[in-house]
Amino acid sequence: MRLSQISHDDLSHRLAHKGLVIRTGPFTFRLVSEHPHVRETIGRLYAHYPVFDSEAFSHYTVHLKHGPGIRRWLRRQVRFGYEGSFPFEPLPYTHAYPQLEWAMNWCISTQAHQYLIFHAATVERNGRAVIMPAPSGSGKSTLCAALIHRGWRLISDELTLISLSDQTVQPLVRPVSLKNKSIAIIQAYVPEAVMSDVTLDTVKGTVAHMKVPDAHIVDMAIPSTPTWVIFPKYVANAAPQLTPVSKAQTLVELAKNSFNYGLHGNAGFNALGRLLDSCDCFSFEYSQLDDAMEAFNSLLPPEQLVVS
Amino acid sequence: MTDLLSTIWLDDSDPLRLSLQQWELLLSQAARSSLLTRLSRLLTDRGLMAQVPSVVAEQLVGPGVLVARQQIEVVDEVERIRNAASKCTDTIILLKGAAYLVADLPPSRGRLFSDIDLMVRREEISAVESALLGAGWISQERDAYNQRYYRRWMHEIPPLFHVIRASAIDLHHTIAPPTSKFRMDATQLYAHLVPTRFENVFTLGPTDMVLHSAVHLLQEGEFDRGLRDLLDLRDLLTYFSQTEGFWESLQSRAKVLGLQEPLCFALFHLHRLFGFCAPASCTALALEVDQWALRHPFFNWCLALAIKPDHPSCNSLFSAFARWALYVRSHQIRMPVYLLIPHLLRKSWMNVFKHDELKERAKENARMTDAVKQLA
Numbered sequence: 001m002r003l004s005q006i007s008h009d010d011l012s013h014r015l016a017h018k019g020l021v022i023r024t025g026p027f028t029f030r031l032v033s034e035h036p037h038v039r040e041t042i043g044r045l046y047a048h049y050p051v052f053d054s055e056a057f058s059h060y061t062v063h064l065k066h067g068p069g070i071r072r073w074l075r076r077q078v079r080f081g082y083e084g085s086f087p088f089e090p091l092p093y094t095h096a097y098p099q100l101e102w103a104m105n106w107c108i109s110t111q112a113h114q115y116l117i118f119h120a121a122t123v124e125r126n127g128r129a130v131i132m133p134a135p136s137g138s139g140k141s142t143l144c145a146a147l148i149h150r151g152w153r154l155i156s157d158e159l160t161l162i163s164l165s166d167q168t169v170q171p172l173v174r175p176v177s178l179k180n181k182s183i184a185i186i187q188a189y190v191p192e193a194v195m196s197d198v199t200l201d202t203v204k205g206t207v208a209h210m211k212v213p214d215a216h217i218v219d220m221a222i223p224s225t226p227t228w229v230i231f232p233k234y235v236a237n238a239a240p241q242l243t244p245v246s247k248a249q250t251l252v253e254l255a256k257n258s259f260n261y262g263l264h265g266n267a268g269f270n271a272l273g274r275l276l277d278s279c280d281c282f283s284f285e286y287s288q289l290d291d292a293m294e295a296f297n298s299l300l301p302p303e304q305l306v307v308s
Numbered sequence: 309m310t311d312l313l314s315t316i317w318l319d320d321s322d323p324l325r326l327s328l329q330q331w332e333l334l335l336s337q338a339a340r341s342s343l344l345t346r347l348s349r350l351l352t353d354r355g356l357m358a359q360v361p362s363v364v365a366e367q368l369v370g371p372g373v374l375v376a377r378q379q380i381e382v383v384d385e386v387e388r389i390r391n392a393a394s395k396c397t398d399t400i401i402l403l404k405g406a407a408y409l410v411a412d413l414p415p416s417r418g419r420l421f422s423d424i425d426l427m428v429r430r431e432e433i434s435a436v437e438s439a440l441l442g443a444g445w446i447s448q449e450r451d452a453y454n455q456r457y458y459r460r461w462m463h464e465i466p467p468l469f470h471v472i473r474a475s476a477i478d479l480h481h482t483i484a485p486p487t488s489k490f491r492m493d494a495t496q497l498y499a500h501l502v503p504t505r506f507e508n509v510f511t512l513g514p515t516d517m518v519l520h521s522a523v524h525l526l527q528e529g530e531f532d533r534g535l536r537d538l539l540d541l542r543d544l545l546t547y548f549s550q551t552e553g554f555w556e557s558l559q560s561r562a563k564v565l566g567l568q569e570p571l572c573f574a575l576f577h578l579h580r581l582f583g584f585c586a587p588a589s590c591t592a593l594a595l596e597v598d599q600w601a602l603r604h605p606f607f608n609w610c611l612a613l614a615i616k617p618d619h620p621s622c623n624s625l626f627s628a629f630a631r632w633a634l635y636v637r638s639h640q641i642r643m644p645v646y647l648l649i650p651h652l653l654r655k656s657w658m659n660v661f662k663h664d665e666l667k668e669r670a671k672e673n674a675r676m677t678d679a680v681k682q683l684a
Contacts, residue, residue, distance in 0.1 A: 028363075030332075057328040057363050061336065083340040084619040113370035263377045 004047040015039050018054035019061060022046060025161070025172035025220055027112070028057065029104060033064035035078060035096045041196045041209075042100075045175045048214040060107035064096055082107070091202075098199050098207050101177065108159055108172075109259040115161040115170065116271055117259040122155035122169055123147045125300060128227035129169050131160055131279075133257040136204070139234035139286075142182040145210055146289045147296060149190040154216045155224055159259075164267055167275040168223040173216055175209035183208045189289050226275055228299060229254065231283040232292075240291035242282045250281040311622045313337040314615065316350065317539060317582055323351060324359055331364050337617040341535055342420045344371040349418035375420055382409055382421050385475045389426065390506050392443035396435035400509050401427040401501065403480065403520060407511040408540070410504045414547045415540040423467065423476035430481035430494070437465060437479060444470050445477055450672070453654060461487055461643060483520045487643040490523050492565055514548045515561040522574035523567060527641045531614035531634055538615070541574055542584055555590045562593065569597045576603075577611065610634050 003011070003022065014020040019030035020042070031042065060082075067077025067090045076093035079086055080103040087106060091099050109117055120133035121144040130152075134140040141157055148154040156172035163170060175196070178186055183206065186193060194211035229250050230242075245253075251272055255261045261268045286292045312334040315321055326334065338344045348368045351357045357365060386406060393400055401407075403425035408416035428436045437447075449455055449466035458466045464480040482494035500513030512520060521544060525537045548554045562571045572594040578584035610630035616622040618631075639648050 055327075055329050057332050057361070059363070059367055061332075083336050084617075084623070085340065111370050113373035114366060260373075263373055265377060265380065 001051055002047070003043070003049050003051045006051060008043070011043060012039055014054065015042070019058070021052040021054060021056045021058050023050045023052070024104075024174050025156070026170055027059045027108060027172075028052070029107075030054075030058035030061040031064075031100070032061065033096070033100070035064055035093075037094070037197070038064055038096050038100055041097045044194060045196055045209055045211045047211075048217045060104070060111070062100065062103045062107065064100055064103070067093070080106075095199055095202055097196055097209070098177075098202055098204075101175065101209060104174070105158055108161075112161070113260050113263055114164075116164055116261065116264060116268055118160040118162065118254060119158070119257045119259065120160040120254075121157050122160045122224075122226075123152040124155050124169075124224040125152045127224060128300070129155055129224040130228045130230055130296065130299070131169070131226050131254075132230050132232050133160075133254055134232055135257075136179070138232055139182070140232050141177055141179070142185060142234070143232050143286075143289070143292055145176045145178060145182070145186045145193070146189055146293065148176070148213060148216065149193065150293050152296070153219060153224075154212050162226070162271065162275060163223070164264065164271045167226065167271055167278075169226050170223050171216075171220045173212055173220040175211060178208050178210055180205045185289070186210065226279055229276070229279050229281045233283065233285050234287065235285045236287055238285045238287045240284070240286045240288070240295045242284050242295055245281045245283050247276045247279075247281055250279075251276055311337070311616045313341060313343065313617050314535060314581060316347065317542075319583070323354075323356055328361060328363070331361060333621055335364065335367055337619045337621065339371075340619045341532070341617045342422075343536055343539075344368065345375040345418035345420060346536070346539060347418075348372055372418075375418060378421050379409055379416070381473075381475070382406055382424060385424055385470075385473070386410055386509065387506060388443060389424070389440065389477065390509050392439045393428070393436045394508050396439050397428050397432045398508050399429065399498070399501070400436075401497075402504070402509060402511050403427055403483070404524070404540075407517065408544075410506070410509070411502065411511045413544065415543040419536075419540070423478050425478045425480065427480040427482070427494070427497075433465065433479065433481050437468070440468055440477065440479070444472060445475075446471055451658070453658070457651065461485060461647065463488075484523055484527060485642045487647060488527060489641050490527065490567055490570060492567075496565060514544075514551070514554065515558045516565075518544050518548065518558060519562060519565060519567045519571060522570040525577075526570045526573050527638050531611070531631060532618045534611070534615040535617070538574070538578060538581060542578055542582055545578070545584070545586070555587050559590050559593055568593050572597050577615075581615070607634070607637060 011020065015031060015038070016034045019032040021028060021030050033039070063081035065079045065081045066072040067079055071077040071090065077090035078093050078096040078099055079090040080088050080099055082103070118131070118133055120131050121140045122129050122131050123144055124130070132140045132143065144154070144157050154173055154176070155169055157174065157176040159172055161170040161172060183195070183198060187195065196209040198206055198208045200206050231245065231253065254272060261272065264271070284295065286295065312326070312330060316323060316334065335344065338347045348371070351360060386402065390400060402410055405416065405419055405421050406424045408419065445468040447466045448469050449458070455466060458464065463482045463485045464478050468477040468479060469475070482492065483497070484490040484492060497512055497516050500516055501510040502513055503510055511517065518541065521537065521541050525534065525541070558571070562568045575586045575591060576594070610633045613624065613627050613630035614634050616627070636652065639652065643651070
């Protein structure tokens with residue numbers, strides 16, 4: 001059953017009591033919150049995701065609770081609760097939805113060490129994936145949001161999960177997180193995109209989350225093969241330019257952008273080495289999304305572009 | 309909702325009868341109590357890993373990776389500590405988790421580490437502290453009262469943290485505070501040390517290791533780890549008692565060190581929780597100790613509550629109270645009332661302002677770490 005098939009009252013009831021059990025990529029989350037904005041945004045962005053009844057097994061339970069003490073009523077706050085602990089400081093009440101997304105990311109990045117996890121966006125076309133590791137502000141999410149509305153399939157916008165045994169990438173397919181100026185840029189570039197409300201003044205600035213196209217959610221169990229690693233960089237007025245980067249340099253950069261590369265030791269090094277054996281690596285400067293679409297499409301053999 | 313975690317360790321527990329929903333709860337309680345990998349080990353040892361639901365087995369893979377890495381790192385850190393501290397001492401004694409790991413004892417399998425516990429001679433402690441500082445371990449305790457309290461009254465100095473690797477060291481000079489009901493002259497422990505594969509690094513002898521673990525359980529007051537500590541003890545006793553005469557030497561050693569009460573307390577709770585049976589001669593030791601202290605109905609009630617996972621599914625109205633009562637009692641064991649009351653008052657006062665202090669400390673730590681990283 002998909003979330004859009006349950007009634008509004010049922011959704012509220014699940015979220016307020018035993019939790020909404022919902023699947024995203026390989027993980028099942030149990031989400032518990034009485035926050036009206038969280039409920040409304042989940043209804044909007046997660047409409048096409050599979051949901052299960054409350055007796056189903058979930059990997060992680062995320063509680064969004066009210067603030068401690070008086071902050072339940074006065075200058076209200078929201079707090080992420082996990083297994084009886086509170087991993088983060090409380091946030092203002094209006095930051096509840098981004099907090100939920102960050103809490104879900106935290107669950108995965110701190111615990112799902114069955115994968116090699118990178119801070120990177122990944123998109124795919126015709127079974128070949130582009131991994132885009134990059135620090136915040138490099139425009140990777142903007143690029144990712146645009147690409148997935150121009151023929152590429154979303155694997156993940158924030159956490160890239162690599163299998164240690166065969167180096168395939170496992171889709172996570174969560175709403176794409178957009179920050180600051182990129183919100184308006186994507187709204188203009190993809191007018192049909194469904195967005196959450198904008199949250200102002202978070203630690204990452206202004207944030208909004210974008211709904212993933214339904215077809216990508218349907219395909220979220222299908223892994224993909226990494227074929228390119230591209231380090232994107234937005235540079236004002238720059239002409240689009242793909243520049244090859246050595247595999248050694250790419251390995252170091254990927255390791256830096258990993259949540260658990262160090263934990264895996266030798267196995268991590270070998271897996272990353274094998275991953276890069278079959279990848280071409282580039283840095284990519286751009287200023288216009290249309291140029292970027294063209295550059296990414298140029299990676300594929302022309303006949304494949306016609307088919308899709 | 310129930311405490312599924314405490315009973316899973318019983319010999320006759322049957323994990324395969326759990327429903328998926330119960331598994332989810334059990335994993336969550338185990339995660340909260342840092343026992344996820346201990347649970348994996350239980351399932352592996354009983355040959356059940358292939359039969360548990362696949363989602364459960366998958367969920368246990370990640371924590372296994374973490375523990376495997378941690379164990380490698382703890383051994384590396386022990387070697388670094390040895391290299392740093394060998395300049396000023398020829399006897400570094402590992403306690404608790406690090407000792408189990410380096411001596412390859414059963415409790416180390418699947419055990420998570422929060423810090424590395426060390427003991428050195430009291431007169432060497434400042435030199436060792438300086439040597440560790442030179443190697444990057446600094447005390448992050450900025451509060452003058454806490455610093456003074458540790459150094460004047462405790463059996464250890466404030467915890468040291470490595471500025472880059474963030475590993476934590478608890479540096480002891482004995483195993484119980486000098487004001488404690490169970491204070492002892494640490495030199496007594498030095499007669500029975502066991503060498504490790506690292507030069508100058510030792511562990512306590514088997515009986516002393518068990519007794520220390522028992523003292524720790526009674527006096528530390530950190531009952532969120534109570535279940536783990538009891539499981540450690542059960543592993544140690546099961547393993548050491550394969551040696552002929554172990555129980556007799558444990559018994560006589562407890563008398564020599566005056567630790568009959570913690571030993572009986574531990575055996576009592578091992579029996580109550582896991583049905584663990586020590587030989588009659590050893591349990592008879594209980595008759596020699598203060599019966600009231602051992603079977604105190606109130607504190608046993610508190611312990612039964614406090615030892616449950618600190619998880620929403622297990623916390624009752626009284627859990628917080630029970631943990632507080634045990635915290636107070638652990639202090640009462642550590643020091644006489646005329647020291648205890650001012651200390652606890654001071655601590656509660658400090659707690660009220662903890663928030664700001666923590667923020668300040670976090671800022672200062674960040675500055676410090678940046679500075680060190682730039683130097684490196």
